[in-house]
Amino acid sequence: QDRTISGTVIDKATNTGLPGVSVSVKGLTGVGTATDVNGGYTLSVPAGSNTLEFRFIGYKTIERTIGTESNVSVTMDTDAQQLGEVVVTAMGVERQERGLGYATTSVKSEEITKGRTSSPMxxxxxxxxxxxxxxxxxxxxxxxxxxxxxxxxxxxxxxxxxxxxxxxxxxxxxxxxxxxxxxxxxxxxxxxxxxxxxxxxxxxxxxxxxxxxxxxxxxxxxxxxxxxxxxxxxxxxxxxxxxxxxxxxxPLRLPQTQQVFGQGWNGHFASEENGSWGPMLDGKDRLWGNIVNNSQQIKPFSAQKDNLKDFYETxxxxxxxxxxxxxxxxxxxxxxxxxxxxxxxxxxxxxxxxxxxxxxxxxxxxxxxxxxxxxxxxxxxxxxxxxxxxxxxQTLFQEMIQIPVDHSIVDYKDLNNPFNTLDNFYTPYAQNPYWSLTQxxxxxxxxxxxxxxxxxxxxxxxxxxxxxxxxxxxxxxxxxxxxxxxxxxxxxxxxxxxxxxxxxxxxxxxxxxxxxxxxxxxxxxxxxxxxxxxxxxxxxxxxxxxxxxxxxxxxxxxxxxxxxxxxxxxxxxxxxxxxxxxxxxxxxxxxxxxxxxxxxxxxxxxxxxxxxxxxxxxxxxxxxxxxxxxxxxxxxxxxxxxxxxxxxxxxxxxxxxxVNSVFVPGTVGLGFGNLNFPLSGVSAYERSNQIGxxxxxxxxxxxxxxxxxxxxxxxxxxxxxxxxxxxxxxxxxxxxxxxxxxxxxxxxxxxxxxxxxxxxxxxxxxxxxxxxxxxxxxxxxxxxxxxxxxxxxxxxxxxxxxxxxxxxxxxxxxxxVFKGPGYTYSPDGKLIVSAAGYPVPTTEKEIYGNxxxxxxxxxxxxxxxxxxxxxxxxxxxxxxxxxxxTQRLTQFVGNTTNTLYNDRLPFVIPNSVVQNADGTFSENVNPVDVGSIVDYWNPQSNAPIEREHLFSRxxxxxxxxxxxxxxxxxxxxxxxxxxxxxxxxxxxxxxxxxxxxxxxxxxxxxxxxxxxxxxxxxxxxxxxxxxxxxxxxxx
Amino acid sequence: CGDDFLDVNTDPNNPLTAPAELVFPAGVASTASVVGGNFAILGGIWSQVWTQNNGSNQYKTYDAYNLRPTDFQNSWGELYAGALNDYKYVKEEADAKANNNLYLMATVMEAYTYQVLTDLYDQIPFEEALQGLSNLTPKYNTGQEVYDGITARVTTALNRPTTGTSLVGENDIVFGGEMNSWKQFANTLLLKIYLRQSEARPGIAEAGVRSLYTNGANFLNTDAKVDLFVDQTGKRNPLFEQDQSAALNTNQNLKASTTMFTFLDANDDPRLEAFYIAGNAGQKALEQGAFNTPSTLVAPLSVSRARISPTAPVYLISEAESYFLQAEAVVRGWGTGDAQQLYEAGVRASYAQLVAEFSDVSSVADPILDRNGRSDSTANAKLAGVYAFPATGSTADKIKAIITQKWVALGGSKQGIEGYLERNRTNIPATSAVGRSTATGYIPGEFVYPVEGVTGNGNFAARLLTPETERTRNPNAAGAASKTITDKVWWDVN
The missing domain is CATH 2.40.170.20 (TonB-dependent receptor, beta-barrel domain)
Known part of the structure; x- marks a missing residue:
């Protein structure tokens, strides 16, 4: 007489039901079933048969002798010798990896927690x-x-x-x-x-x-x-x-600064400048910053190699x-x-x-x-x-990267020090970074x-x-x-x-x-x-x-x-x-x-x-x-x-x-800042600039x-x-x-x-x-x-x-794709520079790369x-x-190492020509002088230098x-x-x-x-x- | 689930439609923000009221005529998509509701905005512009076509019957709904449009001006201005917000230019104090375009900088400008009136405007003594002296006096761009024969080519470059895009 046996197959690893397990009666072909999505099964077992076999790819096969019980549940364990892991696929369906027609990767908990990052991604x-x-x-x-x-x-x-x-x-x-x-x-x-x-x-x-x-x-x-x-x-x-x-x-990576030239602009020392376009660092004591209460600070005019690094803590x-x-x-x-x-x-x-x-x-x-x-x-x-x-x-990092290379940033820390206040900070063009940090x-x-x-x-x-x-x-x-x-x-x-x-x-x-x-x-x-x-x-x-x-x-x-x-x-x-x-x-x-x-x-x-x-x-x-x-x-x-x-x-x-075009509250974006309605009690709506x-x-x-x-x-x-x-x-x-x-x-x-x-x-x-x-x-x-x-x-x-x-x-x-101003060239391939002595940019932006x-x-x-x-x-x-x-600003203020080009000595842009009024070209003999080197590195006067602000990833x-x-x-x-x-x-x-x-x-x-x-x-x-x-x- | 379940895609954040009365002020604010913001900076520099500071960078490209197609593309966009597209909607709604008042207001603002655009770019989309999906690549019209188009539009709108005050009321952020003022604004704008053509199409200019006078046109005797700014982030005068507020990390970019400075200084004009805030070395100017002067030679903080108020109005057409326009029409014999009276009214209006804005600057508010402690410095005293109208002089002398004072007045009302356009039309003030404003023999107030200019000595800027957004998105921009910054616009024939 047949008897009905039912039960559940549990996956040992997850303690959840294992679907798709083949359940058969040992020694009898054609008598068998597979477990459902929850691992459950019901099977009619002919009289005289007393062993069930549970088979599933990737798992150790289980043979189970049945006595008088009608409920037979087993727990299956993976078989390291067998291949094909079970992976979770769309809608949570667990499938054997060998059955998948597409690439998938499963990462286990051990790999996720090993490096002790709080971010699982x-x-x-x-x-x-x-x-x-x-x-x-x-x-x-x-x-x-x-x-x-x-x-x-x-x-x-x-x-x-x-x-x-x-x-x-x-x-x-x-x-x-x-x-x-x-x-x-x-x-x-x-x-x-x-x-x-x-x-x-x-x-x-x-x-x-x-x-x-x-x-x-x-x-x-x-x-x-x-x-x-x-x-x-x-x-x-x-x-x-x-x-x-x-x-x-x-910090893993901080901007590396040049260590040759100190505070100043156009080649001259200037105590109020936020940049390192000044004279060569000579290690000699120099007064710096503003005169406050008839006193001024003094320090050696030498590079502070770790001035950025020292700012950070562990x-x-x-x-x-x-x-x-x-x-x-x-x-x-x-x-x-x-x-x-x-x-x-x-x-x-x-x-x-x-x-x-x-x-x-x-x-x-x-x-x-x-x-x-x-x-x-x-x-x-x-x-x-x-x-x-x-x-x-102001924002912290923007203020930090403009500081002259000869300054010690940590010395700005005490905002109560009269030299470090908003009023007396050494430059009007930047703010004490400790102000934005702490205030x-x-x-x-x-x-x-x-x-x-x-x-x-x-x-x-x-x-x-x-x-x-x-x-x-x-x-x-x-x-x-x-x-x-x-x-x-x-x-x-x-x-x-x-x-x-x-x-x-x-x-x-x-x-x-x-x-x-x-x-x-x-x-x-x-x-x-x-x-x-x-x-x-x-x-x-x-x-x-x-x-x-x-x-x-x-x-x-x-x-x-x-x-x-x-x-x-x-x-x-x-x-x-x-x-x-x-x-x-x-x-x-x-x-x-x-x-x-x-x-x-x-x-x-x-x-x-x-x-x-x-x-x-x-x-x-x-x-x-x-x-x-x-x-x-x-x-x-x-x-x-x-x-x-x-x-x-x-x-x-x-x-x-x-889908629909709308009206939006009146606002005008200015170069900096905005003009927003309501204005003095008047409200306004304008057509959105986007068509639905x-x-x-x-x-x-x-x-x-x-x-x-x-x-x-x-x-x-x-x-x-x-x-x-x-x-x-x-x-x-x-x-x-x-x-x-x-x-x-x-x-x-x-x-x-x-x-x-x-x-x-x-x-x-x-x-x-x-x-x-x-x-x-x-x-x-x-x-x-x-x-x-x-x-x-x-x-x-x-x-x-x-x-x-x-x-x-x-x-x-x-x-x-990155696009920016490019250089222009004369018909014989020479770089065209303007009367002011800087490269003439292309009218249309050119591709730098992607x-x-x-x-x-x-x-x-x-x-x-x-x-x-x-x-x-x-x-x-x-x-x-x-x-x-960061490169752009660090370079603009003369802190980057590439600004050491030609030791900041005057140079004629190599292989360059100027265009004459009649359209012909003649050799450029006009050097970029010491005072203009800063402008050579400034895209406001030398637009193609923008390219220097991009680098390989x-x-x-x-x-x-x-x-x-x-x-x-x-x-x-x-x-x-x-x-x-x-x-x-x-x-x-x-x-x-x-x-x-x-x-x-x-x-x-x-x-x-x-x-x-x-x-x-x-x-x-x-x-x-x-x-x-x-x-x-x-x- | 039925369709109701999915019918949740109506934007809860922005309305699908808005009353024209609420759209009008948004358009006006866009025009005012560009004319009184970016263009005021450019105009102040190009009309040599200001120059770029040698200790900062912001406007070097303006001052050196080194513009790129990306410069001012936001201003272009704000004028087309912000201002003109809103005026178009207001006009359509006004038409549908037969609201002639609103129709005139929107038409005047539209024409004003188009004139600014075509004066700076010459060829612009006009007939085919603003059609949205129906035409994504509008054709360009010539400057003449735009001029003729806006003249016709304003004339048509003026011919429609209007009532005393507009229903718009407080939403009229120019005149508070006062229709008489809008008609004056319309007439003055037409006068300005006609006079701009005085050299290129003198016949059309003369006929136009004459017809205004024949029809008994009234001109502005008050400012057409937007005056609702308060000293609060996002609510300030756009020039101040953009250049002077904490949004930009320095307020030192705009310095006194030797050109305007020497003119005011030589004439002991007390308005100088309203133009500039003294640096730490007293009132002092920097030569136009000399932004590469080493700070060791000229300490940036020692030079006077622009005086800009967070609550000052933006002038569309100032009262002074209206008088100077009328004075010129009379001098040319195309209009009727007393040229000298109109000229003097212009100078007085300029003084009064600066007094109103900078009453805290004592020498402006009470100019009995000039800044050097000498003599009576009121407008009346100046008009009796250094600024006296050359009543017995030639037409050219009179026009020179008018345009020179207009240049100063426009500088004071931050309408430098109009001052510069008028100089391009009239060559007044003249270009200095000695080249540098620091050279011997320099006549105060004469223009010099900016020290760091990149267009070659003497090649002053004549227009803006077609924006990159048009170059890359509208194939019809090709013709206009081929023009360079020194290519003169159509009315600039001198």
Whole structure:
């Protein structure tokens, strides 16, 4: 007589149900089933049979004798000998890696937490082929830019979609200015993907291609990063994991200054100049600065080599996490508290970041119903050093880099010293940096809750419904203040304008909600062919509201409240609401575990598109073939081989409110400052300069990729190679139009951007013995980006324009081309100079180069000897240009080393001619004299010198190095500890750049974490190197 | 989910439409911000009221005639997309509602703005401009065509019947809704447009001026100005906000130019104190364009700098300018009236304007003694002395007196750009024969080629360069874009 046996198969690693496990009766063919999405199964077992066999690729096969019980549940463990890990794919579907038709990389918790960075994204630097991760600065809590397979959108979003435990996450970056095209007072408070406590992460899956992400439709064009958090594990007692680390940082790269010439201008000493265009440093005592109370300071006229370095202090970072977890076969829980406390290298707590995270997760499984939930709370308190240029209050780094090389900056520290006050500081052209450091400031405080609930119901052994709902709600407040400052009439700097003081408060609220209903079915069509299908329905809403209020003319100094003013407070609000719903489906066909085919499709309806035409369809297909399973005679050489191919289509939705043309409050941008209505009680509205578009569509990305995984010599050599060709059409762009049309931009879908590339991952294990293991991991990515077309009549689109440099998209070139004034030449190739003796610039700007890397590489070595682990990771980037305002200003004031050209002696510009009135040319004999050398380096008089403000982004970094020791088991067996690990960690230990860049870390940006960030930096702060130690204890 | 669920794409932050009465002041503010901001800086430098400081950098390219196509592209954009596009909307709405008052106001502001543009750029988009999606690459019209176009538009608007005060009321940030003043402004603007053509198309100029007088036109006897600025960030006079507020880290960029300085100084003109704030070495000027003078030779803080008030109005056409325009029309025999009286009214109006703005500067407010402690320095005293009208002189002498005083008055009201355009038309003040304002034999007030000029000695700037935004986005800009900074505009035939 047949009897019905049911039960659940649990994955030992995650303590969750394992779907797709083949359950059969030993010795009987044709009797078997597969587990459902939750790992459950029901099987009719013929009488007389008493052994069940559980088989799953990558796991150790289990044979289980059944007695009289009708419920047989087993826990399966991975089999290191077997190949093909389980990875989390779109919509949280776990699949064997061997079955995937596209490239994916999964990074485990150990890799994420090793370097002890508080940012989970920074921890991925150099570790994933095709993933470009760069940190905006060395400031605590700074934002991280993550770009997968290059930029596809000129003005849209190029950040991947972050999904944490099945719920899309809000990755907004927080800056006082929000806009990324500004150079005024930028403050980087980070992006929200960095809010997650790395110690809570189980794994991160990176889905790069369109076929891999098509299930996410309109949000997936830039790839998807799927974060899976740690869950409770089956254990007899409650496990406790405690991790603590302390790391200390110093600036990694500061501008290198020339050490030959001192304070002055035009070759002369001038005590009020903020620059080093003076005479040669001679070491002799010299009076300097202003005469205050009939006295003046004296110091030797010699270089202060470390005057910038001495300003900085040692940064500190403490990261602690305690996690409790446990579970039985039916229920599990995980709870953790994480605490990050960081204070960066800038003196005072002006660069500090505190983060408290609380995570609660639990699940329980009934007969038919499984429910699990996770809840995360994050509280951040941060202060960020203002970068960019001042506006009403000066900014720290901008003031620092103009200081003459013979000054000792730390000597300015005491603001009560009469020589250091606003009135008497040595120059009227700059402000004491300690004033902006200590008198101006900001405070950012954010509370955030995100998480969700999963409810699953097993209709039958092969059909399951899952309802997954969740959200991400955050509220942040930034307060920013600029101290009131007055100049005493008659004092040396009394010609300066009083600083009225300013206080700004910005409230940022965001609420993202997401719900999915998913039906999953497992069918064994026959013994050889298995079909897994899912269909789903998704609703998404994203709402944000920003309120900003500010006031000037503070009445009581050093008191920062909006009420402390003599003028009306100005306030504005900005609300944004968008909705999306979609239906989607996926079918996976698995033939004998070596041939796989997946079909995906999604249709989206979006609120941000015109209501008449808001539906978009995103299909995809991919397949893989593990050929070594068929051609088994290959196994002598290649123990595993798989080829794969994929095609897919995804989108990048429009932003809200681009469809209609609107009126905006009256405002006029002046060269500096603005004129804003209401004015004296009169209010005004004007036509927006942007024309809306009633036929807007999403940007559509199509991508084809193919590749394979090949493993040799008993998997001691593993390779993963991908080729892709991606094309994004219908760029949503505020297309710049001639202003004589009455408007400056027209929202359009136009043009095409392509990204073609190669990604290579290689793992080699040169030595593998019982005691010693050496692993080499290498990643290589090469992405060729190209603007294929814009639209007729539009040659280029300006993304960013700072001083004489434009950052543009132009046809036939990679996205992000730098253009600036060029040199002009006579017909016989000689440089043309003007009557004033400086090169005559080209009328039209010429191309200097582009920001895209030629290639990127990561190389890590890991050594394990008994309980000792040693690893280090190099990160290399080749090529691409960046703009550096730090270079510009440092050069303008004569502090850079390139200004030592010709020892600052008079020179005739080599091979130059002047144009005569009749159009002919004659040799230029007019030298650039000592007094004019400063103007030679100044783009105001010598425009092509702008080129000197850009340099190569090439770098080599020792990104991470760790040395760890795990206490031997026999040593701790008598202690309450289950495991103890002590590590020394270092990050960004050294940086090598080409000689032309002795100014700044080429990763630095002050322009946000998207394409405009590729422009470069505007008076950004230094990056840092850090070293420290960590301790992990489990009990 | 139904369509209602997705119907959430109406911008909650900005309205889809706005009343014309609220759009008009936004347009006026755009015109005033450019004319009274960027162009006031350029005009002050080019009309040699100010020169770039030798201790800072901001306006070196202006002073050296070393402009790039990116310079002033924001001003161009603000005038087209900020001002003119709003006037166009206001005119359409006014037409639809048969509001002739508002129609005249918007037409006058539109014509005023177009004249500024065409005077500086010559060929500009006009007939095909401002059509949005219907024409993204408007064709360029010649300067003459623009002049004829704006003349016709203002004349048409003037011929429509208007009522005493406009319903716009406080939204009229020029005249508070006073329609009589708008008509005067319209007439004075026409007078200015006609007179500008006096050398290039004397026949058209004369006929135009005569028709104004024949029709009994009234001209401005008050300032056409925008006067609602307060000393608060974002609400200040645009010139002050841009050049003097804490937004820029120094307020020393604009220094007294020897050209204007010596003229006022030689004539013991008390207005000098209203033009300039003394440096730490007393009142002192820097030669035009001498911004590369080593600071060891001339300490930057020792030189007088521009006196700019955060609450001063922006003058579109000042009362003084109106009188000088009328005086010239009379002297040329095209208009009727007493040229001397009009000339003297112009000088007095200039004094009065500076007294009103800088009443805290004692020598201006009470100019009984001049700055050197000598003699009576009131306008009346000067008009009886050094500034006396050459009543018995030739037409050329009279025009020279009028344009010279107009140059000073326009300098005082920060309308240097108009002063410079008028010099290009009339060559008054003349170019110095000795080349440098520091050379022996230099006649105070005569123009010198800027020391660091890059266009070659004597080649004064004659126009602005077609902006880069037009060069790269509008193929029809090619013709205009081929012009250089020294190519004269069409009416500049001397």
């Amino acid at each position: 920074n921890a991925l630097q150099g570790k994933v082929a095709g993933m470009n991760v760069s940190s905006a600065s060395g400031s605590p809590g700074a934002s991280t830019k993550v770009i997968l397979r290059g930029y596809s959108s000129i003005t849209g979003n190029n950040n991947p979609l972050y999904v944490i435990d099945g719920i899309p996450m809000n990755n907004a970056a927080t800056n006082l200015n929000e806009g990324t095209n500004t150079v005024n007072r930028t403050q980087d408070f980070g992006n929200r993907a960095n809010d997650i406590n790395p110690d809570d992460i189980e794994s991160i899956s990176i889905l790069k291609g369109a076929s891999a992400t098509a299930l996410y439709g309109s949000r997936a064009a830039s790839g998807v990063i799927i974060i899976t958090t740690k869950k409770g594990r089956v254990s007899e007692k409650i496990g406790v994991d405690f991790t603590t680390s302390a790391t200390f940082s110093r 940064g500190k970072s403490y990261i602690n996490t305690i996690a409790l977890s446990g579970g039985s076969e039916k229920t599990s829980f995980y709870a953790s508290y994480g605490n990050v406390s960081e204070n960066g290298v800038v003196p005072t707590d002006a660069d500090s970041y505190k983060r408290n995270t609380l995570a609660l997760r639990g699940s329980t499984r009934g007969k038919k119903i499984t429910i699990s939930s996770n809840l995360n709370y994050v509280r951040k308190d941060a202060k960020a050093v203002t970068t960019g240029q001042g506006g009403e209050g 101006n400031g900001n405070d950012f405080d954010e509370n955030r809750i995100f998480g969700g609930v999963d409810l699953s119901y097993n209709f039958t052994d092969w059909l399951t419904a899952t309802l997954r709902g969740g959200g991400d709600v955050a509220h942040g407040v930034i307060q920013d203040w600029i101290a009131k400052g007055t100049y005493t009439p008659g004092s040396p700097n009394s010609s300066n304008t009083d600083i009225p003081g300013r206080v700004t408060e910005r409230n940022r609220f965001s609420r993202d909600l997401d719900a999915n209903l998913i039906l999953t079915a497992n069918n064994n069509i026959n013994e050889d062919l298995r079909l897994t299908t899912l269909v789903g329905y998704n609703v998404n809403e994203r709402y944000a509201r920003n309120g900003t209020a500010f006031t000037n003319n503070l009445t009581i100094p050093n008191f920062y409240n909006l009420a402390n003013t003599s003028v009306p407070v100005e306030a504005s609000t900005a609300t944004s609401l968008r909705r999306l719903y979609g239906v989607y489906g996926q079918a996976d066909l698995n033939f004998r575990d070596y041939l796989f085919l997946t079909l995906v499709a999604r249709n989206d309806w979006s609120s941000t598109l015109p209501t008449s035409d808001n539906s978009f369809f995103y299909p995809g297909i991919n397949g893989s073939f593990v050929f070594t399973d068929v051609f088994t005679n290959l196994k002598g050489v290649m123990n595993f081989g798989k080829v794969r191919a994929a095609w897919g289509k995804t989108g990048n939705d429009a932003s809200p409110y681009l 578009n009633l036929s807007l569509a999403p940007e559509i990305t199509r991508e084809f990729e193919f590749g394979g995984n090949f493993e040799f010599l008993d998997s001691r050599i593993k390779s993963d190679i991908s080729f892709y060709n991606r094309s994004t059409k219908g760029q949503i762009l505020p297309v710049p139009i001639a202003l004589s049309s009455g408007y400056s931009t027209l929202v359009s879908n136009l043009g095409e951007i392509s990204n073609k590339g190669i990604e290579l991952g290689l793992t080699v294990t040169p030595i593998r013995t019982d005691d010693f293991n050496w692993d080499i991991r290498y990643t290589f990515s090469n992405n060729r980006n190209k603007v294929e077309e814009l639209t007729e009549g539009l040659e280029e689109i300006t993304i960013q324009s700072i001083y004489g440099i434009n950052f543009v998209a132009t046809v036939g070139e990679p996205l992000g 920001s895209q890397p030629d290639f990127m590489m990561g190389l890590s070595n890991e050594f394990n000897y008994k309980n000792i682990n040693f690893s280090f990771l190099f990160d290399y980037r080749k090529g691409g240009l960046m703009y550096s305002y 090439t770098y080599l970094k020792l990104r991470e190095a760790t040395l760890g020791y795990t206490l031997p088991a026999d040593l701790i067996s008598k202690t309450p500890f289950a495991s103890v690990n002590i590590s020394l960690v270092g990050r960004n230990l050294f940086l090598i750049t080409p000689k032309e860049n002795n100014i700044i870390d080429p990763e630095t940006t002050t322009f946000g974490n998207d394409l405009s960030g590729e422009f470069g930096e505007f008076a950004g702060g230094p990056s840092v190197r850090s070293v420290g130690a960590s301790l992990r204890v489990s009990f």
